[in-house]
Amino acid sequence: xxxxxxxxxxxxxxxxxxxxxxxxxxxxxxxxxxxxxxxxxxxxxxxxxxxxxxxxxxxxxxxxxxxxxxxxxxxxxxxxxxxxxxxxxxxxxxxxxxxxxxxxxxxxxxxxxxxxxxxxxxxxxxxxxxxxxxxxxxxxxxxxxxxxxxxxxxxxxxxxxxxxxxxxxxxxxxxxxxxxxxxxxxxxxxxxxxxxxxxxxxxxxxx
Amino acid sequence: xxxxxxxxxxxxxxxxxxxxxxxxxxxxxxxxxxxxxxxxxxxxxxxxxxxxxxxxxxxxxxxxxxxxxxxxxxxxxxxxxxxxxxxxxxxxxxxxxxxxxxxxxxxxxxxxxxxxxxxxxxxxxxxxxxxxxxxxxxxxxxxxxxxxxxxxxxxxxxxxxxxxxxxxxxxxxxxxxxxxxxxxxxxxxxxxxxxx
Numbered sequence: 001x002x003x004x005x006x007x008x009x010x011x012x013x014x015x016x017x018x019x020x021x022x023x024x025x026x027x028x029x030x031x032x033x034x035x036x037x038x039x040x041x042x043x044x045x046x047x048x049x050x051x052x053x054x055x056x057x058x059x060x061x062x063x064x065x066x067x068x069x070x071x072x073x074x075x076x077x078x079x080x081x082x083x084x085x086x087x088x089x090x091x092x093x094x095x096x097x098x099x100x101x102x103x104x105x106x107x108x109x110x111x112x113x114x115x116x117x118x119x120x121x122x123x124x125x126x127x128x129x130x131x132x133x134x135x136x137x138x139x140x141x142x143x144x145x146x147x148x149x150x151x152x153x154x155x156x157x158x159x160x161x162x163x164x165x166x167x168x169x170x171x172x173x174x175x176x177x178x179x180x181x182x183x184x185x186x187x188x189x190x191x192x193x194x195x196x197x198x199x200x201x202x203x204x205x206x207x
Numbered sequence: 208x209x210x211x212x213x214x215x216x217x218x219x220x221x222x223x224x225x226x227x228x229x230x231x232x233x234x235x236x237x238x239x240x241x242x243x244x245x246x247x248x249x250x251x252x253x254x255x256x257x258x259x260x261x262x263x264x265x266x267x268x269x270x271x272x273x274x275x276x277x278x279x280x281x282x283x284x285x286x287x288x289x290x291x292x293x294x295x296x297x298x299x300x301x302x303x304x305x306x307x308x309x310x311x312x313x314x315x316x317x318x319x320x321x322x323x324x325x326x327x328x329x330x331x332x333x334x335x336x337x338x339x340x341x342x343x344x345x346x347x348x349x350x351x352x353x354x355x356x357x358x359x360x361x362x363x364x365x366x367x368x369x370x371x372x373x374x375x376x377x378x379x380x381x382x383x384x385x386x387x388x389x390x391x392x393x394x395x396x397x398x399x400x401x402x403x
Contacts, residue, residue: 033235034235034324037235108331111331114284184389187232188392189389192384195381195385199382200377
């Protein structure tokens, strides 16, 4: 009994931690790449986006896990997306009501969470096969991994583009802002360099 | 003539100036994932163009004639998703039945398309832009698809050359592709002053 308990705890721990680095959606799996590029001009929208994704991911994994015995193979994807679309609508309405400025900045990227591959991927790969607790832990881990990746990217871009983080001045007054970091090119190149760094680090760790 | 000019400018604007891939980062997943070879990139681009044109028009019609008059804007996202999934399914069946050779070319891309953000995005942006006539909607949604097709084909062309290049270890694959994409975006910024 004790052994099976231990096994269970190990399983939970693995589900929670996988998303942080081992299977980090942005740096390792390269899925759901639109938001990391689009909303990372500053840390605040990136954080809002990350939290919205965590909310949607946890809720949709929860519901998918509950209905995993009812899924029909050919209707699976449409059931997932409808489920996700419902929670995204809730999230969008909430943002519009309580954080109208953030909602304006994020614009169409909030409804676009519906087609974010991370969420469908987790519904398909985890929630439709595993129990409730594992699914929720997995969603939290993946969502946190995604949020952390967004925040890293956003803080680099915001720091270099404006010299501030969270609207707090960090750089000395002589700093010349790199305007390119706020443009699309900054997003692509920064993410490219970070991915390169991630792959070099993994290589080192392995050897 | 005036109207034709507006339509032409709208088309050029979404293909070159406001290209969804370069300025709004939409459809980045297939843009990075399926751009390994030119022929598959072209197949993907064609399939996306087809589906954007179809679902952009359909969602606009549903939004304009059913959802807005009835005050059901809240269910907008759910309706859009259902329409897109339906359109993709329809296109898949139609192409498989009547154009088997084209179906082989599209291959597995068609089912993948229902989760392509370009398609949901065009439906949302048509609403944000406030387009209010059918012709404009058709032209704009075709233009967005064409812009995506162009972007993914250019990328595939570059990546076929990149295979020969001596890329530092650790930067092979996705990192170098992203950096290339960044430089490509920079090139397309040259069009920014062209319209409006």
